[in-house]
Amino acid sequence: MQTDKIVDHIVNWLKDYATNARVNGFVIGISGGIDSAVTSTLCAKTGLDLLCIEMPIHQAESHVSRAQEHISQLKERFANVKDIRVDLTPVFEEFKTEVSLEGKQSTVDMALANTRARLRMTTLYYHAGLLGFLVAGTGNKVEDFGVGFYTKYGDGGVDLSPIADLMKSEVYTIGKYLDVPESIMNAAPSDGLFGDARSDEDQIGASYPELEWAMQMKDEGKTIDDFSGRQRDVFQIFTRYNSSNKHKMIPIPICEIPKNLK
Numbered sequence: 337m338q339t340d341k342i343v344d345h346i347v348n349w350l351k352d353y354a355t356n357a358r359v360n361g362f363v364i365g366i367s368g369g370i371d372s373a374v375t376s377t378l379c380a381k382t383g384l385d386l387l388c389i390e391m392p393i394h395q396a397e398s399h400v401s402r403a404q405e406h407i408s409q410l411k412e413r414f415a416n417v418k419d420i421r422v423d424l425t426p427v428f429e430e431f432k433t434e435v436s437l438e439g440k441q442s443t444v445d446m447a448l449a450n451t452r453a454r455l456r457m458t459t460l461y462y463h464a465g466l467l468g469f470l471v472a473g474t475g476n477k478v479e480d481f482g483v484g485f486y487t488k489y490g491d492g493g494v495d496l497s498p499i500a501d502l503m504k505s506e507v508y509t510i511g512k513y514l515d516v517p518e519s520i521m522n523a524a525p526s527d528g529l530f531g532d533a534r535s536d537e538d539q540i541g542a543s544y545p546e547l548e549w550a551m552q553m554k555d556e557g558k559t560i561d562d563f564s565g566r567q568r569d570v571f572q573i574f575t576r577y578n579s580s581n582k583h584k585m586i587p588i589p590i591c592e593i594p595k596n597l598k
Contacts, residue, residue: 337506339513343378346498351382353496354470361385362472363464365456365491366419367528368402371474373516374507375498376406379472380414387463388419391456393428394531402519409517420463424455431455449529453490461493473497476507478544482551483574484581485527485540492584503551504544540577542570550574 354360362379366372366388379386388407392400410417431451437444460471473494479485480500486492499507504525511521524535525544537543542550550571553562563571 337509339509342502342506343381343510343513346378347381350379350472350496350498351384354382354384357470359468359470361387361416361467361469363387363389363460363467363469364472364474365389365391365460366403366407367474368399368406368520369474369523369525369528370504370507370511370516370520371476371479371499372403373406373520374511374514375472375474376410376417377514377516378498380410380417383416385467385469386410386414386417387467387469388417389460389463390419390421391424391459392421393424393452393455395528396526396531396533398523398533399526399528402517402523405517405519409515422459424452424459427455428452445530449527450487450490452529453487453527454493457490457493464495470495473500475500476502476504478504478547478551481585482547483540483577484584485536485577486584487529488584491527503548505548540573542573546570547574554578 350362354362361384362382364372364376364379364386366376376386376388388410390400390403390407407417407419411419428451432448457471463469464471471494473491473496475486475491475494475497476499480492480497499510502510508521524537526533526535527539540547547570551574553571554574558571560568560571560575
């Protein structure tokens with residue numbers, strides 16, 4: 337992996353895209369995770385304005401401290417970086433008073449988790465609209481196109497995706513090259529949507545290295561009958577997520593009206 341050249345390629349791609357779109361900067365949500373840390377650093381390296389936004393909603397303290405550490409580091413390294421903090425906890429709590437919370441608890445919890453992501457997307461686009469900036473996405477390849485581990489119209493609602501062709505392991509390699517804080521490099525990946533420190537692996541049932549392996553196996557045409565033991569379990573997990581979240585990875589279905597009916 338030619339890390340330095342990949343970094344230069346992404347930075348130039350970001351600059352070219354912004355220039356063609358006639359905008360002068362980017363807005364990005366900072367979570368305290370590796371993906372947002374790498375993406376925000378790449379955006380900062382363009383020299384264009386970058387607004388980093390913290391958007392806590394009953395956030396785990398470890399996530400908050402890592403996000404703040406990263407933002408402080410970015411501002412020390414790049415003069416084009418600014419930040420704001422928008423506490424969305426009161427908005428989220430008010431939302432819950434206006435909707436039904438009845439039903440199976442796990443279903444309610446997931447709906448509320450996705451609501452958190454969508455409130456953050458709305459906040460990012462509000463500030464992007466004020467400034468005339470683009471919202472930079474932080475999804476990586478295995479999340480976006482493997483297991484679909486993101487919220488539709490939440491963290492999946494962005495203007496451009498700088499790292500969506502990079503596997504999670506490659507994002508870590510770039511993070512090390514970009515001097516992302518060790519606290520973020522060493523933290524277990526987490527979407528932070530449940531107000532605690534549960535990891536992505538806790539939710540999915542497989543680690544990112546395992547999911548990357550399964551994604552490669554699927555691309556090679558392998559089936560579950562080719563594996564046994566833990567490999568079989570991981571491949572089954574990947575296949576299940578890939579299938580159930582396919583609606584996130586393909587264009588929205590359009591009901592095309594036959595010409596003879598128009």
